[in-house]
Amino acid sequence: MTVQGRIATIAEPPGAGQPAVDPTRQLDLLHAMERKLLWLSAWMIHHANHVRPNRDGLKVGGHQASCASVVSIMTALYFEILRPQDRLAVKPHAGPVFHAVNWLFGRQSRDKLETLRQFGGIQPYPSRVKDGAEVDFSTGSVGLGVALTSFGALVEDYVRLHGLGRADIPAGRHIAIVGDAELDEGNIYEALLEGWKHDVRNVWWIIDYNRQSLDSVVQDRLFGRIEGLFRDMGWNVVTLKYGRKLEAAFAREGGESLRRWIDDCPNSLYSALTFQGGAAWRNALLAELGREEGVRAIIDPLSDEELGALMTNLGGHDVATLLEAFRAQDAAGDQPTCFIAYTVKGMGLPFAGHKDNHAGLMTKEQMAGFKAEMRIRDGHEWDRFEGLDLPEAELQAFLRGVPFATPVAPEGRRLKAAPVAVPQESFPRPKVAAGRKFSTQQAFGEVLAELGRGQGRRRRSPGGSLPPART
Numbered sequence: 001m002t003v004q005g006r007i008a009t010i011a012e013p014p015g016a017g018q019p020a021v022d023p024t025r026q027l028d029l030l031h032a033m034e035r036k037l038l039w040l041s042a043w044m045i046h047h048a049n050h051v052r053p054n055r056d057g058l059k060v061g062g063h064q065a066s067c068a069s070v071v072s073i074m075t076a077l078y079f080e081i082l083r084p085q086d087r088l089a090v091k092p093h094a095g096p097v098f099h100a101v102n103w104l105f106g107r108q109s110r111d112k113l114e115t116l117r118q119f120g121g122i123q124p125y126p127s128r129v130k131d132g133a134e135v136d137f138s139t140g141s142v143g144l145g146v147a148l149t150s151f152g153a154l155v156e157d158y159v160r161l162h163g164l165g166r167a168d169i170p171a172g173r174h175i176a177i178v179g180d181a182e183l184d185e186g187n188i189y190e191a192l193l194e195g196w197k198h199d200v201r202n203v204w205w206i207i208d209y210n211r212q213s214l215d216s217v218v219q220d221r222l223f224g225r226i227e228g229l230f231r232d233m234g235w236n237v238v239t240l241k242y243g244r245k246l247e248a249a250f251a252r253e254g255g256e257s258l259r260r261w262i263d264d265c266p267n268s269l270y271s272a273l274t275f276q277g278g279a280a281w282r283n284a285l286l287a288e289l290g291r292e293e294g295v296r297a298i299i300d301p302l303s304d305e306e307l308g309a310l311m312t313n314l315g316g317h318d319v320a321t322l323l324e325a326f327r328a329q330d331a332a333g334d335q336p337t338c339f340i341a342y343t344v345k346g347m348g349l350p351f352a353g354h355k356d357n358h359a360g361l362m363t364k365e366q367m368a369g370f371k372a373e374m375r376i377r378d379g380h381e382w383d384r385f386e387g388l389d390l391p392e393a394e395l396q397a398f399l400r401g402v403p404f405a406t407p408v409a410p411e412g413r414r415l416k417a418a419p420v421a422v423p424q425e426s427f428p429r430p431k432v433a434a435g436r437k438f439s440t441q442q443a444f445g446e447v448l449a450e451l452g453r454g455q456g457r458r459r460r461s462p463g464g465s466l467p468p469a470r471t
Contacts, residue, residue: 026080029398030319032388033104034075038348039374040100040113041067043381046367048116060117062124065346065357066093069210069316070177073341074101076322077175077206079398081330084408085172087152089137089145091179091208092125102134103384105405110382133414137176143185146205149174150191150336153203169409173330175204180211183226195336196233203336204329208316210345211267227340236337238325240315249310254294261289262311274312274344274353278304281311312352316341 045062054060070091078101082088090098099122102108108122115121123130125140137152139145153174159165182188195203230237242250242259250259262270273280282299289295299307315321322341329337346352350366362370375387385392399405409415 027320028390029395030075030079030323032390032395033079034072034319035374036104036385036388037071037075037097037100038068039376039387040103040382041071041094041096042349042362042367042370043376044096044099044113044116046362047114047381048118049361050364050367052114052118059361061359062096062117062361063093063359064349064362065351065354065360066091066179066208066210067097068347068349068352069343069345070094070208071097071347072317072319073177073206073208073322073343074098076319076326077177078404079402080323081326082175082404083170083172084404084406085170086404087136087149087172087174089139089149089174089176090126091177091182092139092142092145093179094177095122095124095126098126098135099131104399105402106399107134113382128414133412136413142179143182143188146176146178146182146185147187147191149176149205150195150200150203153200154195154198157201166409166415169415171202173202173204175206178205178207180207180209183207189229192229192233192235199234200336201334204339205337206339206341208343209340210316210343211271227338230338234336236329236332236335238329238337238339240318240321240325240339240341242315242342243313243318243321245310245313245318249298252294252298254289254292254296254298257289257292257295258285258298261285268355271345271353271355274308275351275355278302278306278308278311281307312344312347314342314344316343317347 042064045064045067048060048062052060074090074094074097077088096116099108099113099116103110103113112122117124123140126135126138126145127140128135128138137145137148156165156171156174160171194200227237227239246259246262249255269284273284282304285295285299299310302310315325325339329339344352346354346357346360349357350362350370351357351360354360371381377386380386385395388395407413
């Protein structure tokens with residue numbers, strides 16, 4: 001199939017026989033889902049802390065800002081890109097967004113949404129044991145879910161190459177939404193190395209690069225090193241820094257000066273201006289770029305609110321930009337890919353960009369303002385389509401037609417396989433010379449070597465020939 005053909009296939013609405021959707025209307029529907037995920041994830045955490053009865057008065061917690069920074073990414077993935085056979089590891093602090101997605105798909109009960117961080121309730125960090133079959137990878141400890149996607153891809157590849165998989169389920173992609181601070185975890189780099197050694201395929205890591213973590217701001221110079229490491233390990237690296245509004249501004253006279261100013265802006269200053277809003281952005285830009293040719297023509301016609309929206313139009317918050325990048329990479333093949341998606345921590349919330357928003361919670365007063373902004377009526381906070389402008393019937397039809405809404409198998413996402421019978425004396429025994437001492441590690445290594453001897457990994461090329469095994 002041609003690249004154009006593959007892109008067209010990805011862009012098609014999911015179900016067979018589904019009518020074609022106008023691209024502009026499709027984007028409107030995706031923005032509606034984006035808005036709903038932002039509201040539900042924030043309200044879920046607020047309800048747990050300020051509405052649900054609390055006997056001891058202790059803070060229940062949650063990460064409203066961390067949820068907000070990945071809402072657009074998860075919207076693009078779950079409601080357009082993912083196929084039923086794909087497996088996804090959601091970054092630990094975005095658990096409420098994950099639960100909101102499943103509520104919209106009808107895979108999570110309404111009552112469960114009120115039990116976040118409650119004993120026996122849904123988990124803030126997705127858990128296969130406690131949250132059920134919809135969770136592909138438990139991500140309670142930062143970095144583990146990320147590495148598991150790489151090893152999961154290797155296992156699936158092995159199963160298929162040896163004819164052990166189910167014929168009714170096509171090969172899927174293993175995807176991780178990665179908090180940028182998770183890249184401090186050493187196991188991620190062990191997984192990168194193992195993936196390189198075994199030629200891992202069909203893996204995407206999407207880094208939520210909001211440049212804020214619990215104890216520090218992640219520096220751009222560190223990410224330069226990380227990007228080089230991914231490339232050295234055979235990965236594609238796709239950087240999504242700017243959205244379409246900013247790209248359009250850069251194309252105008254004076255736009256290159258604006259781009260250069262943002263590129264050179266320290267992360268700490270960028271976050272502070274984001275929190276302070278449009279007026280602060282205007283003062284900073286006029287002070288440094290006021291005499292640059294064309295710059296004032298870009299910013300002067302904009303209200304403070306519009307200017308703030310323009311200056312925070314990063315790639316990780318622009319659904320159209322995300323979709324374009326995901327579709328293009330899907331069409332390009334199965335090479336592992338790292339997407340570095342620039343985001344704002346807390347995007348769309350009252351404390352967006354604030355240095356202390358990592359575990360910050362909206363106050364009751366802030367939530368009241370946010371609730372009004374989202375057009376949510378009292379008593380309708382959990383309604384599936386509350387606050388959205390589009391017709392409910394159209395929204396329901398859209399959700400039914402989303403590719404990921406189709407079950408991967410009749411039994412759901414948690415599949416089972418029959419036990420493999422292992423006859424007695426079926427494993428080779430290590431050959432040990434008389435009198436030679438052998439450790440258990442050496443013995444096990446000899447067994448594995450014997451099992452794998454002559455079984456060099458070979459991948460079938462598009463032309464059907466078998467390239468030599470990679471050593």
